[in-house]
Amino acid sequence: MIPKTHPRYRSLVTREHLATCAKTGIVSLEGLTAHGRGEAFDYLLGEASTPSALRAEKIAAALLLSARHPVISVNGNTAALAAEAIAALQQASGSIVEVNLFHRTEERIDSITRLLEKHGVKVLSGEVSRFIPLDHDRGLCHHDGMYSADVILVPLEDGDRAEALIKMGKTVIAIDLNPLSRTTRTCTLPVIDEVTRAIPHITRFCKEITEEEIPDILSNYTGTEFIRDALEYIRRKLQDVLD
Amino acid sequence: MIPKTHPRYRSLVTREHLATCAKTGIVSLEGLTAHGRGEAFDYLLGEASTPSALRAEKIAAALLLSARHPVISVNGNTAALAAEAIAALQQASGSIVEVNLFHRTEERIDSITRLLEKHGVKVLSGEVSRFIPLDHDRGLCHHDGMYSADVILVPLEDGDRAEALIKMGKTVIAIDLNPLSRTTRTCTLPVIDEVTRAIPHITRFCKEITEEEIPDILSNYTGTEFIRDALEYIRRKLQDVLD
Numbered sequence: 001m002i003p004k005t006h007p008r009y010r011s012l013v014t015r016e017h018l019a020t021c022a023k024t025g026i027v028s029l030e031g032l033t034a035h036g037r038g039e040a041f042d043y044l045l046g047e048a049s050t051p052s053a054l055r056a057e058k059i060a061a062a063l064l065l066s067a068r069h070p071v072i073s074v075n076g077n078t079a080a081l082a083a084e085a086i087a088a089l090q091q092a093s094g095s096i097v098e099v100n101l102f103h104r105t106e107e108r109i110d111s112i113t114r115l116l117e118k119h120g121v122k123v124l125s126g127e128v129s130r131f132i133p134l135d136h137d138r139g140l141c142h143h144d145g146m147y148s149a150d151v152i153l154v155p156l157e158d159g160d161r162a163e164a165l166i167k168m169g170k171t172v173i174a175i176d177l178n179p180l181s182r183t184t185r186t187c188t189l190p191v192i193d194e195v196t197r198a199i200p201h202i203t204r205f206c207k208e209i210t211e212e213e214i215p216d217i218l219s220n221y222t223g224t225e226f227i228r229d230a231l232e233y234i235r236r237k238l239q240d241v242l243d
Numbered sequence: 244m245i246p247k248t249h250p251r252y253r254s255l256v257t258r259e260h261l262a263t264c265a266k267t268g269i270v271s272l273e274g275l276t277a278h279g280r281g282e283a284f285d286y287l288l289g290e291a292s293t294p295s296a297l298r299a300e301k302i303a304a305a306l307l308l309s310a311r312h313p314v315i316s317v318n319g320n321t322a323a324l325a326a327e328a329i330a331a332l333q334q335a336s337g338s339i340v341e342v343n344l345f346h347r348t349e350e351r352i353d354s355i356t357r358l359l360e361k362h363g364v365k366v367l368s369g370e371v372s373r374f375i376p377l378d379h380d381r382g383l384c385h386h387d388g389m390y391s392a393d394v395i396l397v398p399l400e401d402g403d404r405a406e407a408l409i410k411m412g413k414t415v416i417a418i419d420l421n422p423l424s425r426t427t428r429t430c431t432l433p434v435i436d437e438v439t440r441a442i443p444h445i446t447r448f449c450k451e452i453t454e455e456e457i458p459d460i461l462s463n464y465t466g467t468e469f470i471r472d473a474l475e476y477i478r479r480k481l482q483d484v485l486d
Contacts, residue, residue: 003378006403007425012273019272029262030255032272036279040421135246160249178283180484182250231481238478241423242471 011039014081021080025111028103031077034156041177042194044234052229053193054201055221060153060173060191061205062217064093067151067171073100074121078155078195079112085199087120092206095153098124098145102158104137132164139164146170153202155195159183175199179230190223192230254282257324264323268354271346274320277399284420285437287477295472296436297444298464303396303416303434304448305460307336310394310414316343317364321398321438322355328442330363335449338396341367341388345401347380375407382407389413396445398438402426418442422473433466435473 002012018035021027027035049057064070072095074086079099090097099112113123130139131147138161141147152165155175159182165172166186174187175198184190191198209217245255261278264270270278292300307313315338317329322342333340342355356366373382374390381404384390395408398418402425408415409429417430418441427433434441452460 005378008402015273015276018276022272022275029265029272029275030258032265032275033258033261033279033282036276036281037283038279039276040280040283043421043423135248159251178286180286228485231485235478235481235485238474238481242474242478 018077018080021076025105025108026115027076027080028101028108030103031075035077038156038177038194041179044237045177045192045230046233046237047194049193049197049201050229050233052226052233053191053198056189056191056226057193057198057201058205058209059189059217059221060202061093061209062214063151063171063173063189064095064153064202065206065209065211066214066218067095067149069149070095070151070153071146071149072097072153073146073155073157074098074112074116075101075156076103076108076112079115082155082196082199083116083119083121085196085203086116089153089199089203089206090121092203096124096145096149097121098142100138100141100146100161102136102138104140132161132168134160134164154183154187155199157183157187159186162186179227179234184227185223188223189221190226192226261320261323264319268348268351269358270319270323271344271351273346274318278320281399281420281437284422287480288420288435288473289476289480290437292436292440292444293472293476295469295476296434296441299432299434299469300436300441300444301448301452302432302460302464303445304336304452305457306394306414306416306432307338307396307445308449308452308454309457309461310338310392312392313338313394313396314389314392315340315396316389316398316400317341317355317359318344318399319346319351319355322358325398325439325442326359326362326364328439328446329359332396332442332446332449333364335446339367339388339392340364341385343381343384343389343404345379345381347383375404375411377403377407397426397430398442400426400430402429405429422470422477427470428466431466432464433469435469 116123124145128140131141132139151171153173162183163186172187173189174183175191176183359366367385367388371383374384375382394414396416405426406429415430416432417426418434418438419426
């Protein structure tokens with residue numbers, strides 16, 4: 001038991017939850033380490049959504065709403081942390097949800113699908129093929145899912161796959177706390193925020209935005225501006241500590 | 244299998260090794276997440292020992308060499324990553340090695356002890372008591388180990404315990420990649436470097452330093468200078484990306 005007096009109580013409880021999910025196979029052991037990486041960047045970003053991240057989340061909502069075939073790709077960590085939030089976003093954005101894993105086994109696909117369904121997510125099922133040109137199982141996806149998608153939301157994605165999806169001509173929205181990761185630098189729109197804050201924000205914007213506002217929201221952004229904002233935020237934070 | 248073509252191959256292989264160690268109980272599942280946190284800071288620090296970290300490592304060697312009763316506290320992550328390096332440092336510094344765990348079970352203590360012994364570490368055994376005033380099992384330690392120590396090296400320590408040891412009047416050398424962690428801010432000497440680089444550096448300095456040099460090495464340092472150096476390094480790195 002983690003004592004409630006511990007100053008990092010919330011962070012430790014999340015770690016413990018993920019550890020429990022690792023025991024049931026929802027989260028891979030490597031996923032626990034990846035989560036820790038995110039934690040560190042979240043710490044440097046002040047553990048709150050920055051104004052810049054909120055702007056990215058509004059654009060993400062507009063991209064999903066205006067997509068012909070929007071898909072949300074869910075991995076173990078995302079399912080463990082945000083299954084309910086994914087259900088709400090699916091409903092608000094009309095997206096297809098597909099499970100895609102780095103450490104893929106049929107067993108993990110099944111248990112993650114069950115967890116998502118328990119929280120009200122409709123999960124795409126059926127055959128997968130290596131439609132994404134990658135030399136490992138993350139290349140596997142559904143024909144009616146990511147393969148046919150024009151806009152894909154990938155929370156907690158690996159750089160390799162983000163790159164491959166971009167090369168396939170997809171619009172890729174990533175949720176990634178590391179402003180210097182390949183995912184962040186490669187994707188169309190990096191949402192540099194923690195996944196359990198980012199997804200509900202995107203859902204809220206999906207409900208708030210009117211169709212008339214979409215062209216304006218999408219008219220004027222680049223991925224790099226969000227990277228610059230996040231780096232600048234961290235730099236200023238370090239400067240404050242140094243002063 | 245992680246493809247060798249993956250740009251983060253080395254980092255992923257280390258994660259995989261730790262995941263294997265988690266399966267055997269050497270590393271706790273929460274330890275995997277903690278490792279990820281360190282990875283992020285290592286990335287920001289350039290994944291190399293900075294000149295400032297090397298200076299801290301030299302001071303750490305001098306502190307261990309001049310101690311009356313030096314102790315190295317080893318947890319699961321340290322054992323998994325650096326058992327052989329700990330053996331070399333024990334020999335070079337004449338330190339007692341004690342196993343101390345956040346997620347403590349007798350089984351984990353046993354398997355970590357066996358791993359360390361396999362790599363040539365002499366591990367202190369026998370009864371433990373709650374000599375360190377903490378409301379969980381990390382308070383447990385050996386009378387002839389940490390309780391009697393004047394200088395304690397704690398790689399990858401939790402802030403709570405670092406603080407408790409300082410309050411007990413110990414000189415605490417921490418190895419921690421997070422320049423803003425409580426451990427780093429609380430300890431006597433923060434070594435802000437990756438554990439598998441830091442320990443061999445300290446060992447080398449233990450062999451190089453002569454007894455006459457020790458007073459000079461120890462005469463003029465504060466913990467905060469190493470924190471400032473690390474923050475300044477990261478700040479400059481971010482500035483370079485921004486420019």
